[in-house]
Amino acid sequence: MGGGVRSVSDSIGVRLRRAGDLILLSSVSMGAVLMLAGTPASAEDWGMGAANREIARGAVFSPVSTPASEIATLAWFTLAITLAIFLTVGGLLLYSVIRFRARPSDEQREPPQLYGSNPIEFAWTAIPLLIVFVLALTTVRTIYDVQAAVEPPNAVHVRVIGHQWWWEFRYPDLGIVTANELHVPLSDPAHPTPTWLELESADVAHSFWVPRLAGKTDLIPNKINTMWIDPHQPGIYLGQCAEFCGTEHAMMLIRVVVEPRANFDRWVAAQRMPASPHDAVAHGRQVFQTNACASCHTVQGTSAHGTYGPDLTHMMSRQTVGSGVATNTADHLKIWVRDPARMKPGALMPAMNLSEKDLDDVVTWMVTLK
Amino acid sequence: MSNVKPITMEAAAHTIAPPAILHPWGLPSRGRVGMIALITTETAFFTIFVTAYVFYIGKSLTPPYPRDVLSYPVFNTICLLSSSITIALASRALNAGAIRRFAVLWIITLALGVEFLIGTGLEWHRLIYHVGLTIRTNLFGTTYYSLVGLHAVHVTIGSLAIALVAMLTLAGAVTQEHAERIEMLSWYWHFVDAVWIVVFLTVYVVGTR
């Protein structure tokens, strides 16, 4: 793996970065100028901007699944109450500042001193207590509605395992392992087929969050959490890790693909197949199996059975590489395999240091993994 | 904004006289308040370690387990708890001006404290070299050495302070006027003893069930 070379270049990089820290510390003026100048240097977005724009926007207040809808209802109720309080108290504050401001014409005498009033104190203790009582009861009801929901027998099961910095999705009943893109069936509100997620972590704490489907739930090592979703509108929903988990926390993205049952079943059937052999690209497969690739990744039907990285058996059925940093094209794949840090600095996959031919061949083979 | 106009006492004389202030103006001594505050913060500190211990009872993945290797440190406990009595008596003796009685009781307290530390040392020696339990063995080792060790650190600090006072006493420098400071030191020592009762119950009674 060329460890020596890598650590030397790493330490140079670290030194440079540390120097960078110092420069940043001392250069706010430069920062301000840059900001005034307009757009700071933008890196490539690897096709993701366009891909994201194809997906319907919306978040907390555009729910398409029961937990998210219940939360949105409660949220509107909460916002209405707090807005009413803000308008009342803020209005009184504004009124008193304007009405009681000192004017030049005022006489020099001090205003009447008022030391307090028990009835008033009682009133502004009792009214908030009542509001809190109502809000707490409503909240607790929603907590039980969402958290204490009973799992129906026809629910789809998925084990969601958080890794630094990607998602593993295992469907134990269906015998499927995939990564970064969760496929779930559409749930008809009349005959719900919800999906139950069991959340675990392979390393540090993460959090699974797709705002239009449900609130977030953390993935905590040594603890199994559950959550459920029952999306009733087909589409792709974006989410991402919401608990700081290290260097590439920002690029631990989630796509949830919701499709009608028939399409979902077709996807399941395809995923259960082993990788189909393509003699034309046998050398690429050879490269994959004999290099470090195989010690981290699994490709069913080959000798690669690593579990440290995502299962790649059907990787070309996925829309992105690198847990959502780039669209899944042969060009991007090649850049990724050559040097993942170019797209995702700090990613745990090392640069593979393959010869140009090996790189071409392995990527050519990988794009056959449909 | 205008500066304050000088207000003379003549002006004040036209008004009702303010209510009298309690004489003498008595407030608690800063030493007492300070020691209470210190004990409060130390209590919060120990609470977290005790919580961690209780939380991890029975959660070790590998042996040894507490019930197999711990036995009640009866003699140690008797010594430490009786030292609370001797230090209280010593403090009272100093308050009454009986320096010699104070000195004797004080040195007995020191001896009891040191005995406790030796006893803990022997227990640790047995656990480390005969049982093979260290802080990295399992969760029991981790929590046991931290909690008992943290308490032992407090006994050590207390013993050092008591030893210092003992030396000053033998040098003839401690007199009745130091009674309050000595009493504050005894409060700390009582606190350390009280913590031991909690540690004893947590580690040796509840933890070995």
Next chain:
Amino acid sequence: MAGTIDDRFALDAGGSELASANALPIAGKLHEWITTVDHKKLGLMYIGWGLIFFLVAGLQAATIRLQLAVPNAGIVSPQVFNRLLTLHGTAMVFLVGMPILTGFFNYLVPLMIGARDLAFPRLNAFGFWLWFFGSLLLYFSYIGGGGMEGAGSAPSVGWFAYAPLTETPFSRGHSTDYWIISILLASVGSTATAVNLIATAFSMRCPGMALNKMPVLVWLAVVDAGLMLVALPPLSAAQIMLLLDRYMGAHFFDTQAGGSALLWQHFFWIFGHPEVYVLVIPAFAFASEIIPVFSRKVIFGYEVMVAASCAIGFLSLGVWAHHMFSVGMTPAGNAFFVTSSMLVGIPTGIKIFNWLGTMWGGRIRLRVPMLFAIAFLFQFLIAGLTGIILAVAPFDWQLTDTYFVVAHFHYVLIGGIVFMIFAAIYYWFPKATGRMLDERLGQLHFWLFLIGFHLTFDTLHFAGLQGMPRRIYTYQPGRGFELPNLIASIGVIFQALGMIAFVFDVIKSLTSGKPAGKDPWDAWTLEWSTSSPPPEYNFADLPTVHSRRPLWDLKHPEDPDWKYE
């Protein structure tokens, strides 16, 4: 025995301290400040260093906003960004908030209770230097220590440093150790200050100042110190456990050996939530002194204010897990923390209402300290309401760990605390230096900072609702994050300009500000009865008081306060 206030309360000990210090050469002056045990000098050193770190951590925040101004920006690498956010958060809490606030209490409590110093002056100096070296150690991580395997030295685990990200397998080198040890030192220093403040308030009050005659600020100092006594040890204890894990192979938070990641979260937030109140109670304290003086009215409902503060202190110890609604607690656990968190809103609301009651019917003088205080009232109202929103656990499942939370707690920390710190600086600067800050520069500072603050933090609420998690070093275009982030970053420019006006004002006023005199604001508490700056021992003769506003009694002998208390 006729005499003025001067004769009764104060002694001008042969010229101000400033003048006597000027006579010394630099080395002598330095020696004087380093060896001092005077509560005023230590208080000013806390505030001064706190302000320096405020600028440093503020620059880090500006860099963060620069990186996030547009999608996929490459101003800093992810590693550098994570260090920036960790240092910014840690420094703002422990190196800025804590020292500035304890600095004010250090300076003011003895003066306001008619004492000559804190109860334990040397302990006070000890606490300061512990904090000081701890704070230097945190930033020393940028330049010191290579760390193993080139992993860098500045901490990058976030200010709440969740396990097991901080355990050796995921955090190699010494960066996390810098975080642990520097904060451990600073916390011990703060605990020493807390012990000192409590002993001072209970044992050092001047004759006549019964507990129910202490100024509200002193009461809040007691509540604050009490909260520090019980809230800081959980952090220190957890940090010691983490050190044992990292250095001795213990397993407290080692999930591979059965350790619990959640235990760290609980311990941290048992500290962390009360810590928010430790920081905000001093802001309440300043507001409770400044709002009455500039409204020309006695504080409305003194007893209720004190009781509400104590209630906030107690309740704040039982709400910590509202930071953990998404960790998969049981519904009953969630319900408990929902209820307790909402209950804290009640005494907090009572305080806002009482400040409103104080202003009602007054003659409000809109000087700079009062401008900041009024902005504080509005902003703290909003911060409290978004706090209630976050206490609604299901809503919190959406909002926690997003920019909504970031916006909420910056509303508390900047909109509440920093605004009140500025109010307090404008209010007490004349007392500490003998010179007024410039009113017009102050107004400029206020308006620039106000506009910048709202541009930045109002919009960040919407970024969170749009689905933007906190602590991400960049984001992709096309997800609706672009606009709020750009506006938020533009707001930084206004905040920075405001800070420049402030720094310029301080420098200018230190040398050529208008002389303040003893009592420039026509105020009522004891610190205004002695010279500005006060002499070394504060009061020549210890004052005697009969009410909560001793100077009011003297200025209004026909209608003194003690008739009504």
